[in-house]
Amino acid sequence: MHKKLIGRRDFMKSSLAGFGGLFFLPPLDMKQEVRVVETKGKEKKLVYRTLGKTGLKLPVINMGVMLTDNPNIIRTALNSGILLLDTAHGYMQGRNEETIGGVIKGRPRDSYYIATKINLPQNRTTGLYREGATIEEFLKRLDVSLKRLGIDYVDILYQHGVSRKESVMYEPILKAFEQAKKDGKIRFSGVSTHSNEPEVIDAVTDSKVHDVILTSYTFKQKHYQEVRKAIARASQTGIGIVGMKAVRGISQQPPTVKNIPASFKWILQDPNVHTVIAGFTAFEHIETDLSIMKDLSLTEPEKLELQKEASLPGLYCQGCRQCLGQCLEKLPIPDLMRAYMYTYDYRSLAHARDLIVSLNLPSRVCEECSSCPVKCSIGFNVLKKIRDVARLKDVPSEFIA
Amino acid sequence: MKTIYLGVGMFIFLMGTALEAKDFAFPEITGWKESGEIQTFIPKNLYEYINGAADLYFSYDFQELKVAEYQNEKKGSVTVDVYRHKTPLHAFGIYSQERLPEATFLDIGIQGYYEQGFLNFLTGPYYVKISTVNTGPEDREVVVAFAKKVAQNLGEKGSFPSILSSFPAEGKKGNSEMFISKNFLGYAFFHSGFTADYELQGKKFKLFVIERVNRDECKAIIEKYLQTIKSPRKDTTEGRYTLSDPHHGEVDLHWKGVYIWGIININDVDLRSKYLKLFEEGLKKKVLSD
Numbered sequence: 001m002h003k004k005l006i007g008r009r010d011f012m013k014s015s016l017a018g019f020g021g022l023f024f025l026p027p028l029d030m031k032q033e034v035r036v037v038e039t040k041g042k043e044k045k046l047v048y049r050t051l052g053k054t055g056l057k058l059p060v061i062n063m064g065v066m067l068t069d070n071p072n073i074i075r076t077a078l079n080s081g082i083l084l085l086d087t088a089h090g091y092m093q094g095r096n097e098e099t100i101g102g103v104i105k106g107r108p109r110d111s112y113y114i115a116t117k118i119n120l121p122q123n124r125t126t127g128l129y130r131e132g133a134t135i136e137e138f139l140k141r142l143d144v145s146l147k148r149l150g151i152d153y154v155d156i157l158y159q160h161g162v163s164r165k166e167s168v169m170y171e172p173i174l175k176a177f178e179q180a181k182k183d184g185k186i187r188f189s190g191v192s193t194h195s196n197e198p199e200v201i202d203a204v205t206d207s208k209v210h211d212v213i214l215t216s217y218t219f220k221q222k223h224y225q226e227v228r229k230a231i232a233r234a235s236q237t238g239i240g241i242v243g244m245k246a247v248r249g250i251s252q253q254p255p256t257v258k259n260i261p262a263s264f265k266w267i268l269q270d271p272n273v274h275t276v277i278a279g280f281t282a283f284e285h286i287e288t289d290l291s292i293m294k295d296l297s298l299t300e301p302e303k304l305e306l307q308k309e310a311s312l313p314g315l316y317c318q319g320c321r322q323c324l325g326q327c328l329e330k331l332p333i334p335d336l337m338r339a340y341m342y343t344y345d346y347r348s349l350a351h352a353r354d355l356i357v358s359l360n361l362p363s364r365v366c367e368e369c370s371s372c373p374v375k376c377s378i379g380f381n382v383l384k385k386i387r388d389v390a391r392l393k394d395v396p397s398e399f400i401a
Numbered sequence: 402m403k404t405i406y407l408g409v410g411m412f413i414f415l416m417g418t419a420l421e422a423k424d425f426a427f428p429e430i431t432g433w434k435e436s437g438e439i440q441t442f443i444p445k446n447l448y449e450y451i452n453g454a455a456d457l458y459f460s461y462d463f464q465e466l467k468v469a470e471y472q473n474e475k476k477g478s479v480t481v482d483v484y485r486h487k488t489p490l491h492a493f494g495i496y497s498q499e500r501l502p503e504a505t506f507l508d509i510g511i512q513g514y515y516e517q518g519f520l521n522f523l524t525g526p527y528y529v530k531i532s533t534v535n536t537g538p539e540d541r542e543v544v545v546a547f548a549k550k551v552a553q554n555l556g557e558k559g560s561f562p563s564i565l566s567s568f569p570a571e572g573k574k575g576n577s578e579m580f581i582s583k584n585f586l587g588y589a590f591f592h593s594g595f596t597a598d599y600e601l602q603g604k605k606f607k608l609f610v611i612e613r614v615n616r617d618e619c620k621a622i623i624e625k626y627l628q629t630i631k632s633p634r635k636d637t638t639e640g641r642y643t644l645s646d647p648h649h650g651e652v653d654l655h656w657k658g659v660y661i662w663g664i665i666n667i668n669d670v671d672l673r674s675k676y677l678k679l680f681e682e683g684l685k686k687k688v689l690s691d
Contacts, residue, residue: 040647066453067460069498069579072648073587091454093499093521117452121534124440124450124468131476132534161452194448244453279456282584283648338446350441358438 022225023310024303025269030296033057037081046081047293049274052240054188054211056113056155058084060268060296061289064244064277065100066091074103077286078112086214086242086277088117088160089145097148105150115214115242116145117160117192120173125358127163127196129170138176142185156212157186163195165203174209188212194245196321198223201230205237216245217273219266219310222378223321228270235272243267243276258309261292262302269298323382326374331366332359333374333382340389353392365390425467427481428550433471436478442466460583461495462487464526471547477535479547484528489559494580496523502576507545510552511561514576520544524558563691564595564612567662567683569676572601585611586665587648590625599676606667608676610684613659623656641677653677660684 033048046059062084063077069092074085085104087096097116104112118141120133142157157180159173168191177189190212193200197215204210213234217227231241247263267273278289298306323333335355342352365386366372372383427439440450443465447455450466464485471479486492493511499521504514510529513522517540519532529551536543552558565578577598585591586609594611613619624637630646639657646652646665653673654663662680664673 064453067456068587070587076587076648088453090451092457093501095499095501119452125437131478192452194452281460281587282589283587284589342443354438354441358440 022228023219023307024266024298027297028271030271032060039080044081044290045294046290047296050240051212051242051274052235053238054156054240056084056240058113058275059290060275060293061264062086062242062275062277064279065096067279067281069095069099070281071099071103073280073283073286074100076283077280078103078107080286080290082286082290083111084113084115084155084275084277086115088119088158089141090117090119090160094144094148097145101148101150109151113155114149114151115156115158115190115212116149116154117158117214118142118145119160122161122167128166129173133170133172135172135176135179138173139179142176142180146185153185153187155186156188156190158190158192158212158214160192161195162191162193162200165199168200168203168207174207177209188240190214190240190242192244198226198230199321201227201234205230205234205239208237210239212240212242214242214244214277217243217267217270218245219263219306228272231270231272241273243273246276246278259302259305260288262298262306264289264292265296265298265302266306268296322377323374328369328373329362329366331361331386333386335359336386336389337380337382339392340385343389343392349392349395350397352389353395353397356390356393361390361393365393425483425556426554427467427469427483428547428554430471430547430550433473433479436470436472440468442468457498458484458495461491461498462582463491463495475535475537477533477537477543479534479536479543480532481547481551482530482532483551483555484530486526486528489526490562490580491582492523492526492528493562494582496521496528497579500576502574506576507548509545509548510555510558512576513548515541515544517541520548522548522552524552524555527555529555562595563687564610565597566690567610567680567687568595568597568608569679569683571679572599574598574600585609588626588629590622590629592622601672604667604669604672606672606676607665608662608680609665610660610662610680613661616658619656619659619661622661643673655681657681657684 031049035046035048037044037046048057048059050057059081061082063074063082064086065074066087068074085100087100089097091097100114118138120138121130122128122133123130146152146154157177162168180186181189188211190210191200191204192214194216201213201215204213215227215231217231218224221227235241246267247260264276267276280286280289321334327333336359339352339355342355343349366383374382376382427435442450444459444463447458447463447466450468464487467483469481484495486495501514501516504516507513507515510522510524513520519530521528521530529548531544531547531551533540533544562580568578574597579596580593581596582593585594591611594609596607596609599606599608611622613622620637623642627633627637630644632644641653641655644652644654649665651668652663652665654661655677662677662684664676667673
């Protein structure tokens with residue numbers, strides 16, 4: 001019997017057709033302000049959007065500081081017109097916040113904005129908080145961050161790395177945010193997410209608690225339409241949206257994006273995204289990234305390049321989670337697809353087996369059903385892949401490592 | 402036996418992985434039990450564990466992370482993260498980025514340090530981070546016991562990069578040496594380099610050194626730098642350069658052979674000269690001892 005194989009040309013065609021007209025948005029009212037600023041004798045065009053109900057007017061590109069402890073890079077970024085510095089309690093074991101503290105010392109407090117994030121112990125498999133995730137610990141970490149930064153308050157405090165709606169509503173953290181606001185230690189609260197984003201964003205919107213969401217959002221996400229939809233809903237309620245992973249593409253090492261300016265422009269074509277944070281480690285990055293504000297519209301060659309790049313990956317599960325609930329055995333399909341990816345893409349059997357074993361699968365996997373009701377959004381033969389990779393649970397670990 | 406159903410392809414995968422795998426096992430600790438399975442993270446999913454901090458680890462050629470969790474009867478928990486990097490130099494790099502100079506340093510692996518609730522240490526190509534919850538007043542005792550056992554299982558500890566010995570000792574802030582793997586001092590053409598912080602007579606400054614494979618590479622770096630800061634020279638020769646950098650201010654550097662060393666963040670010309678000389682002596686000693 002001949003297998004029906006899909007050729008590269010067909011794959012490209014079907015992927016792009018799937019995007020419909022939505023991969024690129026039509027020109028919309030951006031509600032943005034353009035200002036010409038002068039830095040070191042040079043005129044520069046900067047585009048500003050308002051971060052939702054916070055009212056903060058920010059340039060559409062700001063700085064994620066996580067990659068550098070070079071104070072002169074941060075200083076140059078601020079002197080170039082960047083207003084928001086994004087860091088986290090855990091970056092560089094705290095040295096990242098200390099470095100920022102050194103740079104902002106002596107600058108007027110209203111000349112910059114600081115966003116930091118606090119994480120608390122989470123169960124890695126479920127994404128739920130575990131023992132040690134207390135209001136006291138959260139507030140203690142906030143105090144440490146403020147001390148490192150040398151300031152009395154942060155403009156935005158995020159709950160770091162949330163992947164479940166239950167975690168958005170985790171009471172000790174909600175109480176901690178409330179207390180921190182009451183004490184004047186934070187101006188605005190938010191949630192950061194780069195996994196299961198639509199669920200998290202929707203939960204934040206429904207909670208009516210937070211002011212800002214920091215989310216992965218890139219043309220490389222196969223579920224970008226769900227992310228976009230969730231962002232739109234959040235934005236309509238006044239929540240400020242900050243994009244991240246703009247040029248890296250989710251879960252991939254740099255450099256994975258060929259056209260960096262086009263990647264930024266792709267996110268910023270969405271009027272519901274108010275700013276994007278970019279990680280600079282070289283002075284030239286600042287110039288290059290800020291220069292996209294000369295013209296935020298995507299050129300035809302840029303569009304073509306993005307379309308090509310967007311359709312090349314996608315051979316593996318994108319984590320859209322649409323399959324959840326379809327399986328009669330309630331198997332954790334996205335996790336099993338990840339294990340498949342670890343096996344055949346990363347060639348890491350140990351990693352795949354670790355994951356499979358942690359899932360506590362039934363003894364017979366996908367052997368009881370005569371047909372599989374699961375319809376994968378990107379057309380995977382889920383049954384075949386699960387049967388294949390589930391065999392790893394029976395392989396003794398000593399045979400692998 | 403179920404494994405006989407494994408196909409030939411899978412068998413080849415298994416053998417390949419077995420050859421690549423590192424012989425490392427998490428230790429058994431009296432009074433503590435491993436809870437759950439050991440988790441493995443690789444570059445493509447490290448962000449699932451450490452969020453945005455993963456980006457920094459990638460720039461130090463992160464290879465793999467193994468995580469084990471332990472619990473005791475008093476509901477205390479210890480998490481052991483073993484990060485493996487491509488080389489010991491890269492492991493030192495990421496360790497140095499997160500090292501806290503004011504912490505309590507310990508003789509574990511090449512070096513370790515403790516602060517309430519965690520202990521980090523460096524050994525060979527591994528950067529190990531151990532954190533605790535609910536360990537009470539015995540926190541330090543517990544975490545040190547774990548660290549020692551883990552270090553034993555990770556094999557040869559190795560040593561700090563030898564070039565660190567060439568940094569002048571006078572005024573150097575303890576444990577401030579770093580290895581920056583990319584875009585050193587904010588310039589892509591500088592590639593990688595080492596820095597250390599200094600404080601002398603109330604003046605704070607930074608020394609740095611770049612080591613390249615050959616003289617031509619150093620020459621190309623100097624030429625590109627002069628071009629970038631708009632201070633081109635007719636001939637680029639070995640020797641001292643006192644330059645005005647738009648981002649770093651006054652930079653004094655010296656190029657000789659495969660080394661470029663320099664000093665930033667200080668205006669005192671005499672002090673700059675003194676340190677460039679001291680650094681040169683240190684590098685000479687290093688070359689002789691290598």
